[in-house]
Amino acid sequence: MPLHIVSENNFPTAAGLASSAAGFAALVRAIADLYQLPQSASELSRIARQGSGSACRSMFGGYVAWIMGSKEDGSDSLAVQIAEDVHWPDMRAAILVVSAAKKGVSSTAGMQATVATSTLFERRAAEVVPQRMEKMTRAIQQRDFETFADLTMKDSNSFHAVCLDTSPPIFYLNDTSRAIIQLVLELNRIAGKAVAAYTFDAGPNAVIYYLAENEKWIMALLKTCLENCSGLEKVQGDPLILGEELNATLVTAVKDGVSRVILTQVGGGPEKVTDRTLVDENGMPK
Secondary structure: OOOOOOOOOOOOOOOOOOHHHHHHHHHHHHHHHHOOOOOOHHHHHHHHHHHOHHHHHHHOOOEEEEEOOOOOOOOOOEEEEEEOHHHOOOEEEEEEEOOOOOOOOOHHHHHHHHHHHOOOHHHHHHHHHHHHHHHHHHHHHOOOHHHHHHHHHHHHHHHHHHHHHOOOOOOOOOHHHHHHHHHHHHHHHHHOOOOOEEEEOOOOOEEEEEEHHHHHHHHHHHHHHHOOOEOOOOOOOOOOOOOOOOOHHHHHHHHHHOOEEEEEEOOOOOOOOOOOOOEOOOOOEO
């Protein structure tokens, strides 16, 4: 059966926001559906990760772990679902798009350089990540946001420390990224508890996790720093006023550096659709 594959993203591509993970997961799931393949999502995740490592996790919905595995051929490196989206549906995410441009160092090239040259990477892979994976799994199963937030931010910091330890060093974060980190920490201090957690993948764009019950704090932060930013048009004004409590220099840095906000939440996995398509009756892109 000849295939004409058409893929489309509705968010920045190659900017450190997992566009390749979404694309390869969609590709593998679509072909599996087309040919009615019997493999489970975990089995298919082995194939998806060959295009993009993170794509293995995108084969599921909810909360997903990528198991490193130990075999030389990588056959036991796959994704497993830790919990369905309905287990902890209150999790929310605000994605702050600092740069939608294609990043200078791709995720694949960056990781290859890190493995080859970073002295911190070996300990991170052998000790730090496995220990945090166990703690994170428990935090998700117990719906413990305090621990979830602590682990999320620490691991983001650890990942970027390894990037800086790579030769030549990889600078994924910029001044706006660092300002967002400091503002999230200030917000938690003002709230008197962890109401938000930042994380950065291989790019300058921030993902801020929070629970629905603490949404007022995050919306207050976003409205203070990014009142007229794209993506916040439907956000209602919040009675919380943070302007005088936040560092004005940090607020300005974020205001000038963020172009778009994407508000989202934990959801299901890939969906098979029959009522809409990206191709016409001749198999060509619409």
